[in-house]
Amino acid sequence: MKTNIQEIKDLSIGFKSQKGKQISILRNITTNIRKGETVGIVGESGSGKSTLALAMMGYIKQGLFTTGGECLFKSQNLLSLNNKELEDIRGRKIAMIPQNAGQALTPNLKIGYQIEEALKLHTDYSKGEREQKISELLNQVRLPSPKIMALRYPHELSGGQQQRVAVAMALAGNPELLLLDEPTTGLDVTTQAHVLELLKDIAKDTGTSMVYVSHDLGAIAQVCDRVIVMYAGEIVLEGPVRKILKEPIHPYTYGLLKSIPKLSLIGLPDSMPGSQPQPGNIGNGCSFYNRCNFSNDECKVNVPKLEYLSEMDTSVRCFNHSELISKTSEQKMKNHSQKKITIDEILDLKDVSISYAKQGIIDQFLNKVTDTNPTVKDINININKGETISLVGESGSGKSTILKSIAGLLKTKDGHIKFDKEKLLSGDLKKRNSEDLRSIQLIFQNPDESLNPNHTVEQILSQPLKLYFGLTGSKLKESIVELLEKVRLGAFYMSRYPRQLSGGEKQRIAVARAFAARPDIILCDEVTSALDVSVQAAVLDLLHKLKEELGTTYIFVSHDLAVVKAISDRVAVLYQGRLCEIGPSKDVYQFPSHPYTEVLIGAVLEPDPDIKPKLVAEDIVEEKPPEIGCSFQGRCPRIIGDKCRNETPPWQFGDNGNAIRCHIDIEELKIQQS
Template identity: 80%
Template sequence: MSEIIQKVKNLSVGFKSQKGHEISILKNITTNIKKGETVGIVGESGSGKSTLALAMMGYVKQGLFKMGGECIFNSFNLLNMNNRELEKIRGRKIAMIPQNAGQALTPNLKIGYQIDEALKLHTNFNKNEREKKISELLNKVRLPSPETIALRYPHELSGGQQQRVAVGMALAGNPDLLLLDEPTTGLDVTTQAHVLELLNFIAKDTGTSMVYVSHDLGAIAQVSDRIIVMYSGEIVLEGPARDILKRPIHPYTYGLLNSIPKLSLAGLPGSMPGSQPQPGTKKEGCSFYDRCNLAEEKCKKNSPDLEYINELKTSVRCFNYKKLLKDKSKKQLSTSRNEKNIKINEILNLTDVSISYAKQKLLDQILNKITDTNPTVKDINIDINKGETIALVGESGSGKSTILKSIAGLLRTKEGNIKFNQDRILSNDLKKRNSSDLRAIQLIFQNPDESLNPNHTVEEILAQPLKLYFGLSGEKLKNNIIDLLEKVRLGKFYMTRYPRQLSGGEKQRVAVARAFAAKPDIILCDEVTSALDVSVQAAVLNLLQKLKEDFGTTYIFVSHDLAVVRAISDRVAVLYQGRLCEIGPSKNVYKFPSHPYTEVLLGAVLEPDPDIKPKLVAEDIVEDKPPEKGCCFQGRCPRILGDKCKNETPPWQIGDNGNAIRCHINIKELENIQNGN
C-alpha cells in the first residue's frame, strides 16, 4: 500500500449567515490521497468540490471559515498554519492548476516572468538555470517555440495555450500533489482532449499525485484512479474509478451517469428531478431524499452514514445501495425520441449566406465595393424543414452563433438571403422585418442569468411577448402566463419571483417559456444547456423535445457538445471557420465516412467510461482566420492531400446514407481509411 500524502479528517467548512447562523458547505469530509494516484472529485455546482480542493492547500475563500477537522499534508496541519509557513508549501509541495487560466494569469506580467517567479520562490537555481528551466517547462507542456511564448503576455495566447502555461507554472516547484480545479472546462473539445492527455502524461512521468475536480464525468473518467462523488457538501460515494463509472451504487451517481448524453446512444438521456438543496435549508434526513427514486420513510428522518463495503473497496452513503448492487442491467435508460419522418416542407432556406465582421472602409462604402474577400461565414446553404431540429456544431469561432444571429436579424448578412416559409425573403435589417416575422423567430440564449432582466418578475418577463404580439391584458394575460409556466413545469407561484430567486435550471425554463410565449415557428437555441449541470441539462433537453412535439416547432440548435446534439437533433451541420464541412441526418453524421474535421471532433469526445479513450488525430492549433482559398480545414487536416486541398474548394459528395461531405478525398476511399483505423 503506497503512502498517504494528504489526509482530510472530519473537515467542515462553512459561512455565517446574515442572521448569524453557521451554515456548513462541507460536512465532515474524511478522505486520503495516496502518493502517485489521481483522485477525481465530481459533483454538480454547489456541491463543495472546489472548497474541498482549496482546503487541501490550506486555503479557505474569503467569507468562509473552518468549522472543524483538519487537512494534514505529510506532517503539516495546513489549516492551522500561518501564511508565512504556507507560502513554503504552496507551489513547492502542493500546486494548483486553476479553472480559467485566462483569468488566473496576472495580465500585466509576461508568461516567462510568472513562471520565473515560481522558480525563484521554490528552487535554488541561478538566473541561467532558471531561464533554461522555463524553456524546459514550456516544452514539457508542448507549447511551440518556448522562447517566444515566455516573452508574451497572457492575453496573447489562446485558451488552450494559457491552460498549458498554468500547468507548466504548477510544475515549476516540482510538487508532490497537484490540485486541478476544472482545468479543462471552457476549452474546446479538441483542446480539452489534448490537455487531458498532457495531464495523464505528466502524472505518469513525474509520479505526482493529482486531485482532479470537475463536474464533467467524461473528463474525470479519463484521468482518475479513484473517484469521490460529492453532493450537497458530503461525500456520497467513493471508490475505484472503474467500478463507480461502470456500476454506480449510489442513486445520485446512478442518475448523474444516466443524464449524460452519449454518442453511442440515440435518444434523450434520462433526467433526474429537482435540484441540489441550498446550503442551510436541509435540516434532517438524507440530503438526496427529495430527488431519490429509492427513498423510503427512514431516509426522510435519518441521514445515512458513509459505509465502507470491503469487497467493492467503495464507500457509499445510502441505506438502499444494495438494490442498485443487485441491478445487473447495464442498460442505460433513455427515452427514445419520436423520430417520425419529417416531411419535406421547407420553412427556412439559407442560400449562399456570407457574414462578415470586417468594417467596410468609408471610401469602399461610397464606391459600394466589397472589400472583405474572406468573410467570417461564407457559402452557407441549408434548407430547414418544418418540425425539424437541426443542429449547428463546431468549436469556438466556427461561426455557429453568427449564423443564428443573422437568422434572428441581429447581424446583417453580407451576401445571400434567408427565405422564410418559401415565399418571402427576411430583411437584412431588423427594423424592416414586420411583426409577424419577428414573432415567428425566437431566441433562447446560453446564459439565463444574462438573458432575463434581473429587475423583472417572472410574470413581467412572460407578459412582454404576450402583450407585444397578441395584445393580451388583464385576466387573459394572466391565464396565458400560468399556462406557459405549466408547459415548462413550473408552478403558478413562480409568477412573483425574480430571476435571482430561481435556480439555473428554473431560469432556463423561464427563458424557454418566454420563447414559446410568442407562438413561434422557429426557435433558435444558442448553447442553451452549456451553462447547466448535467442533470438539469437532461431535464431541459427533455422539456424542449416535449414542447416541440406538442407544438411542431422547428429548432435550430447550436452547440459545441456532440453528444447533446446527438440526443436532440434530427440533422447536424458541422461547421469549421464559418464554412460547412458536413451535413446529414444525425444518426449518420456520427458514422463513417465523415469529413476529416468531424472525425477529429468525434475523436475528442470524452465519454464517462474509462475504456473509451479519445483519439487525438489533429494538432491542437487555433487558427485566427479561415484560409483565403482551398479547403477551410487544410491547416489542421490529418488527411490532407497536398496542393489540391490548398488551392481548390472541395466539392460536395453525397454518401449512400444521405450524408453530404465537402472533401477532396473520394467518399468511398474516405470510408475505407476511416474504418480501417
C-alpha cells in the first residue's frame, strides 16, 4: 500500500443561515489521497465536490467554516495553519488548476512572464535557470515552439492552449498534489480529449498525485485510478474506477450512469426522478431516499454508514448495496419508437449564408452584404414535419448562428428559408407576421438567463399566451396550469420566481414557455448542456414525450454527440459554418463518415475506463474558414493534397442515405476507416 499524501478525517464544513441555523455543506468526509494516484471526485452541482477540493488546499470560502474534523497534508492540519504557513504549501506542495483558464490568466501579461512569476514564488532558480525551466514546462504541456509561446498574451491562445498554460503554471512549483477543478468543462470535445491525455501523461511522468473534480464521468473514466462519488455533501461511494463505473453498488451512481447517453446505445437514457436535496433540507434518513428505487423503510429513518467492502476495495453508503451487486451491469435503453417520418417538408434552408462582417457605408445604403468568406455558407437542409434534426459541431461551427437566422434574429446574406413549403421567412424579425413568429419558438441553453429573474412563473408563461392568443383572466390561468402539467410541474409553481427553482425545473418552465405558443418548430440551443446529467436525461425524456404528443419538429443544436444520438432522427455535422455530413443519425455515427465526424466521434469520452478515445487529429483551433477548398483542410487527418485546398468537395452519398462532403471516394473512406 502506498503512503497517504493527504488524509481527511471526519471533515464537516457549513455556514450559518440568516436565522442563525447551522447548515452543513460537507458532512463527515473521511478519505485519503495516496501518493501518485489520481482520484476523481464526482457529483452533481451542489454536492460539495468543489468545497472539498478547496479544503484540500486549506482554503475555505468566505462565509463557510469548518464545523469539525481535519484535513491533514503530510500529517499537518491545513485548516489550522495561518496564511503565512499556507503560502509555503500552496503552489509548492499543493497546486490548483482552475476551471476556466481564460479567466485565471492575467490578460495583460505575457505567458512567459506569468509562468516566471510562479517560478519566482515557488522555487529558488536563478534568472537563467528560470528561462530554461519555462521552456521545459511549456514543452512538457506540449505547446508548440515554447520560445515564441512565452512571448504571447493569453488572448492569443485558444481555450485548450490556455488550459495547458495553466497546467504549466501549476507544475512550476513541482507540487506533490495537484487539484483540478473541472479542468476541461469549457473545452470542445476534441480539445478536452487532448488535455486529458496530457494530464494522464503528466501524472505518469512526474508521479504527482491528482485530485480531479468533475461532473463528467466520461472524463473521470479516462484519467482516474480511484473515484469518490458525492451526493448532498456526503461520500456515497468510493473505490477503484473500474469497480465504480462497471459495477456501481450505490443506487445513486447506478442511476447516474444509466442517465448518461452513450454512443454505443440507441434511444434515450433512463432518467432519475427528483433532484438533490438542498443543504439544510436533508431529512432524517438517507439523503438519497426520495430518489431511490431500492429504498425500504429503514432508509427513511436511519442514515447508512459508509461501509468498506474489502473484497471490492470499495466503500459504500447504502443499506441495500448487496441487491445492486446482483444487478447485471448490462444497460438497456428505452427504445424510443422510431416513427416513420413522412416526407412532408416544413422548413427548407436553401443556400443559406450568414455573415457577421460589418457593412461599409455604401453597402448599407445599397442594403448589400459583401463578404466573400461568410461565417456560414451554403447550408442546404430540408426539414420534415415531426422530425428531430440536430446540428453538431465544435464551438465556432456556426450551429447557433443558423438557429438564430431561422428564428429571425440574424439576417441571412444569401439564400432563403422557406416555411411550410411556400412561405418565405423574412430575415428581419419585424417583417415576419405574428403567425410565423408563433410557429417557431426557441429554447435556450441556460435557463438562468432565459427566464426573467423578476417575473413569477405565471408571468413568464403568460407572455406568449397573451401575445399570440390574447388570453386573459381565468382562461389564461387555466392555460398556464395546463402547460405546467404538460411539463410535469404542479400548479403551485405559478407563484414562484426562477431563483426558487432548481436547474431542471427552470428548464421545464422554459420548455413550457416555448410550447405555450403551440409552435410547429422548436429550436433547441444546447438545451441540456447547463444541466446535471440526471436532470438532462429527464429533460430529454420530456422533450421526446411532448414531441410524440404534439408532433412538433425539433431543431436541436448541441456539441454533445451522445446526446444528439439519443434524441435525433437526423444529424447534420458542421465545421466552420459549412456542412460536412448529413444523414439519419444511426448512419452518421457509422463509418464511412466525413473525416471531421470521425474526429468528433473519436474524441467522445464514454464513462468506461476501457473505451479510450481515438485521437486522430490535432486540436488546432482555426479562427476563420479557408476561402477556397474544403473547410476541414486545416485539420483533416486524411487530407489528400492540393485538391482539398483548392476545390470545394462534392457531395457523395452513402448506402444508407447519409451524404458526405469530401474529395475522398466514399468506398475509399470505408476502407480507411474500418
